[in-house]
Amino acid sequence: MSSGDTFKDVLKAAERALKYLTSQGGYKAEDISRPEYQKLIDETYKMFDSAIRDNDIPEEMMRALQSDAFLFGSLKTHAQLLEADSLLTKDGRVKSYRELDDEFRKLNVEYNQNYLEAEYQFAVNSSQMAAKWAELDEDGRYNLQYRTASDDQVRPEHAELEGVTLPKDDAFWLEYYPPNGWNCRCTVVEVRKSKFPESDPEEALEKGEAATTQIGKDGKNR
Secondary structure, eight states: OOHHHHTHHHHHHHHHHHHHHHHHTOOOGGGGGSHHHHHHHHHHHHHHHHHHHTSOOOHHHHHHHHHHHHHHHHHHHHHHHHHHHHTSEETTEEOOHHHHHHHHHHHHHIIIIIIHHHHHHHHHHHHHHHHHHHTSOOSSOEEEEEEOOOSTTSOHHHHTTTTOEEOTTSHHHHHHOSOOSTTOOOEEEEEETTTSOOOOHHHHHHHHHHHTOOBOTTSSBO
């Protein structure tokens, strides 16, 4: 199945949303509750939910992931509608949908195929790691150890986390249990406490923050 087929329902929902935005002459944040925009949120959420449900995850953890997925779908929809709104006028005149067709098509593919493909894979990785967490040993014999894919594609910042070894209840895992970014292939394994020394918790947190911080031109962490 091609990417276009995989994301066809989201692409169609976005096309309808963009047509509605044009007919209204613009978009404001309070408009997000309109059925045309809610449909796009729902179709985006369905993509993430399918990735989450494809794993054996405890109910409480699944609900948390689903809540995050719905929030992300809402924010993603809002972002693309704001960008579409910025394309809508020229010299004080609202363009017709026909005039915007090419720009809107590119916008749709960018958000709802290209970006969504990476976001969907992130949801897959997150749910797989959540399922792995649920299977971790509970008797205290093991610590957790951070592992990268150990190849030339590993981000230098993530390579710094290689071998971080801490108890399961350490605060580090609340913040930096992988995946830690788009296309992150890092994982966590259980290791016997007697075999590997524990890492310094504060130093591990500093490395984790460095690995997940990339300040953009707008001053925000990307």
